[in-house]
Each structure stands twice: as C-alpha cells, then as structure tokens.
Amino acid sequence: MPKTQVGIIGAGPAGLVLAHLLAQQGIESVVIEKHSRDYIEHRVRAGLLEHRTVELLDRHGLGERMLREGAVHRGTEFRTNGERYRLPYSDLYGGRRMLVYPQQELVADLVRLRLDAGAPIVFEAADVMPLDIEGPQPRIRYTVDGQAEELDCDIIAGCDGFHGVSRDAVPPGALNFYDQHLPFGWLGILAAVGPSTSEIIYALHDRGFAGHMLRTDTVSRFYLQCAPEDDPNDWADDVIWDELQRRLATPGWTLSEGPIIEKTVAELRSFVTEPMQYGRLFLAGDAAHIAPPTGAKGMNLAIADVEVLAGALGDWYLTGDDVGLQSYSDTCLRRVWRVQEFSTWMSWMLHRPPDDMPGAAFHRKMQEARLEYVCTSTAAGTSFAENYVGIEWPAIEAGKE
Ligand code: RFL
Numbered sequence: 001m002p003k004t005q006v007g008i009i010g011a012g013p014a015g016l017v018l019a020h021l022l023a024q025q026g027i028e029s030v031v032i033e034k035h036s037r038d039y040i041e042h043r044v045r046a047g048l049l050e051h052r053t054v055e056l057l058d059r060h061g062l063g064e065r066m067l068r069e070g071a072v073h074r075g076t077e078f079r080t081n082g083e084r085y086r087l088p089y090s091d092l093y094g095g096r097r098m099l100v101y102p103q104q105e106l107v108a109d110l111v112r113l114r115l116d117a118g119a120p121i122v123f124e125a126a127d128v129m130p131l132d133i134e135g136p137q138p139r140i141r142y143t144v145d146g147q148a149e150e151l152d153c154d155i156i157a158g159c160d161g162f163h164g165v166s167r168d169a170v171p172p173g174a175l176n177f178y179d180q181h182l183p184f185g186w187l188g189i190l191a192a193v194g195p196s197t198s199e200i201i202y203a204l205h206d207r208g209f210a211g212h213m214l215r216t217d218t219v220s221r222f223y224l225q226c227a228p229e230d231d232p233n234d235w236a237d238d239v240i241w242d243e244l245q246r247r248l249a250t251p252g253w254t255l256s257e258g259p260i261i262e263k264t265v266a267e268l269r270s271f272v273t274e275p276m277q278y279g280r281l282f283l284a285g286d287a288a289h290i291a292p293p294t295g296a297k298g299m300n301l302a303i304a305d306v307e308v309l310a311g312a313l314g315d316w317y318l319t320g321d322d323v324g325l326q327s328y329s330d331t332c333l334r335r336v337w338r339v340q341e342f343s344t345w346m347s348w349m350l351h352r353p354p355d356d357m358p359g360a361a362f363h364r365k366m367q368e369a370r371l372e373y374v375c376t377s378t379a380a381g382t383s384f385a386e387n388y389v390g391i392e393w394p395a396i397e398a399g400k401e
Contacts, residue, residue, distance in 0.1 A: 014285030015159030021310035050390030070101035193258025210247035
C-alpha cells in the first residue's frame with residue numbers, strides 16, 4: 001500500500017500551505033483533493049491577506065507573484081448615511097499593511113509551485129475517507145478514475161473545508177461544536193467593472209450594510225446585507241445597483257456600474273470545533289472553524305493554523321518532541337476565538353438588526369455610537385486596527401506567556 005508521512009485532505013489554502021511548510025522541513029506529504037485543478041484555481045472567495053499571512057508566505061518563498069501583483073492597503077473607509085471616515089490602520093498598528101490578492105490566484109501559485117517541485121497532488125478524488133485515526137497508522141481511502149486507492153500515513157491533516165469529510169470521521173461526542181447564526185445574510189456580487197475606490201469601504205446605512213471590496217483592475221466585489229434565506233436570483237441586477245448606489249452614496253463620489261457576473265447569498269455564521277484534533281487526525285482551517293466574513297479572516301486563520309501544525313510536526317519528526325502536537329488545538333483556538341469575537345463585534349456594528357428583533361431601535365443607536373467611537377478615538381481605532389490587520393501575539397502562540 002502506498003505510504004506517506006502526512007496525508008492532507010483538501011487543496012485549499014490550508015492544505016497547500018501545510019504541504020509546502022512540511023516539504024521545506026523534509027517531511028513528505030500527499031494532498032488529496034476532491035475537485036479538478038481548473039476548478040480550484042477559479043473558485044472566487046477571499047481576497048484580503050493579513051500582514052502576518054503575507055510575511056509567512058514571503059518568508060517561505062511562496063509569495064513571489066502575490067507580492068508583485070497584489071495591491072498594498074494601509075487604510076479602510078467607513079461610511080454611514082452619507083458621511084465618510086478613513087481609518088488608517090497601518091499608521092495605528094506599527095506600519096503593518098494588508099494585501100488584496102484573490103484567493104484563487106494564491107491557490108494557483110501554491111499548486112504550480114508544488115507540482116513544479118515534483119510533489120504529489122491527487123485531483124478529482126472521490127469518496128475520500130480518513131480511517132483508523134485513533135491508532136498509530138491511519139489511512140486515507142479514496143477513488144480516482146474509478147480505481148479504489150488507500151494511502152497509509154503517520155498523520156492525517158483534515159484541510160477539507162467546512163463541508164468536508166474529516167470532521168465527521170471523529171466519533172460522535174468526542175468533539176464540541178459552538179455554532180452561532182447572525183440574523184443577517186450577505187448578497188455577494190462580482191461585477192466586471194474596475195473599483196470606484198482605492199480602499200475597501202464598509203457602509204452602515206438605514207437600509208442595511210453595503211461593502212465595496214477590491215479584487216482586480218477589471219473586477220470588483222460588492223456585498224449587500226440581505227435576509228439569510230434570500231434567493232440570489234430574486235435580486236435583479238438593476239435593484240442591486242440601485243441599493244449599492246443608495247447605501248454607499250456620499251457627496252462628490254460616484255460608483256461605476258458594470259455587468260454582474262456572479263450573485264451568491266452567504267449566511268453570517270460562526271462555527272468552532274473543540275478540540276481541533278482527535279487521535280492522529282488534525283483539523284485545520286474551515287474544516288475546524290468558520291467566522292462571519294465581515295472581518296475577512298477565514299483564509300488568514302486557515303494559514304495561521306497550518307503554520308502551528310507544520311511547526312509541531314517538524315518538532316515531532318525531527319526530535320520526537322510531541323508537545324507542539326499535543327497543544328496544537330489550544331494554541332490555534334486562542335486566535336480562533338479572538339477572531340470570532342472580532343468578526344461578531346464588527347458584524348453587529350455594521351448590519352441593521354431585523355425590525356422585529358427585540359430592542360432593534362435601541363440597538364441601532366448603539367451601533368452608531370460604536371462606529372463613531374471607532375472612527376474618532378485613537379484607542380478604539382487602534383484596537384480595531386490590530387484585530388483587522390491581524391493581531392500578533394508571538395509569546396502567546398509559542399505557549400510562553
Ligand atoms: P477551503 O478553501 O474550503 O479548501 C478546502 C478544500 O478541500 C476540498 N474538499 C475535499 N477534498 C477531498 N475530499 C473531500 N471530501 C473534500 N471536501 C472538500 C475542497 O474542494 C477545497 O479545495 O478551506 P481552507 O483551506 O480551510 O481555506 C479557508 C478559506 O477558503 C475560507 O476561510 C475563506 O475563503 C473565507 N473568506 C475570506 N477569508 C479571508 O481571509 N479574507 C476574505 O476576504 C474572505 N472573504 C471568504 C470571503 C469566504 C467566502 N465564502 C464564499 C465562504 C468571502 C466569501 C464570499
């Protein structure tokens with residue numbers, strides 16, 4: 001039976017970055033992905049990379065195109081009912097910047113670098129299943145081209161996203177799940193039009209949240225608060241542009257419109273698995289947790305998890321020390337819960353509560369006060385900046401506080 005050291009399920013940012021970080025320590029892995037290479041290289045999702053994510057990718061030689069083509073961001077704009085305020089997060093948090101670089105481009109870079117190095121990725125694997133995760137010799141079973149395969153591993157990394165199979169391979173009752181649904185949805189729009197702004201805009205409006213995110217010179221991302229159960233097809237293109245024009249409006253600024261090429265509805269949801277490990281199975285990224293997209297944290301958190309896991313596996317393979325593996329979950333969960341708190345807080349600051357929510361009118365006044373505080377107080381702005389840009393806690397993450 002074929003054998004590897006670490007079997008990685010899923011070729012998203014978590015699985016691919018893990019594979020590279022392991023290879024650089026001389027640790028072998030096989031990445032097993034359900035979809036085709038073409039599919040994962042064109043799946044549009046995240047786009048905002050934290051300072052520490054950019055540094056990590058660069059430090060490991062994975063960010064050459066990202067640094068060349070990504071756009072550096074140093075501030076963001078809040079709007080509320082026509083007024084605008086720029087929050088200079090870079091100035092407030094030691095010069096750290098963010099980078100806009102589409103997730104699918106990063107995935108394409110990571111795939112190319114791995115295949116160029118002659119390392120394996122199995123695409124279009126069906127019926128993937130982690131087995132024997134409690135014992136010392138776990139296996140991954142899968143089917144490719146109708147042929148059943150099994151891969152023996154020392155360790156399995158479940159990096160297969162929120163809807164993957166790894167989390168469900170753990171016996172019932174062994175993991176705790178924390179789940180929260182916010183009463184808002186996001187209508188996500190991809191439009192074939194250049195951006196009307198040089199920095200991301202978050203707008204709190206009486207009609208609900210609107211966001212203008214950036215992707216490339218010719219494609220822009222917009223979000224509109226909607227009901228979580230809305231069908232994107234019920235939103236006509238002219239209604240979408242009308243809502244964006246109203247919610248983002250501010251004197252002296254115009255929003256350019258263009259053909260809408262994608263419409264999706266996402267719920268604003270938090271989900272955390274504790275612990276993120278069971279036996280020889282380690283969960284990372286969306287397989288272990290998701291956060292409301294407001295803080296743009298998911299991809300960054302996925303990469304932060306595998307940085308911890310790769311370090312722990314390095315110690316284990318090179319010196320036999322399993323302290324890092326034992327504490328993998330606790331180490332990651334500190335950042336995960338910080339991100340959950342920030343993303344939930346930011347979501348409640350920027351989305352209009354449903355009219356039938358008890359205390360909705362009071363809550364609206366509170367969120368205006370909260371936004372004004374963030375925009376006008378250096379202390380509040382700095383707290384926002386360190387969470388948004390990605391809090392750096394070297395001592396805590398090394399377990400040395
Ligand atoms: P992924 O990217 O979901 O990758 C998992 C991979 O596993 C594969 N897979 C399987 N493979 C084998 N067998 C199976 N049974 C499998 N089941 C699934 C999948 O095909 C896939 O290739 O998880 P990962 O690596 O943990 O990365 C997480 C990020 O993708 C996610 O958190 C972000 O996209 C979230 N997110 C954002 N994060 C940010 O950091 N910044 C942002 O600006 C941002 N914007 C967003 C977002 C997510 C969004 N949606 C659609 C969920 C905007 C949106 C709209």
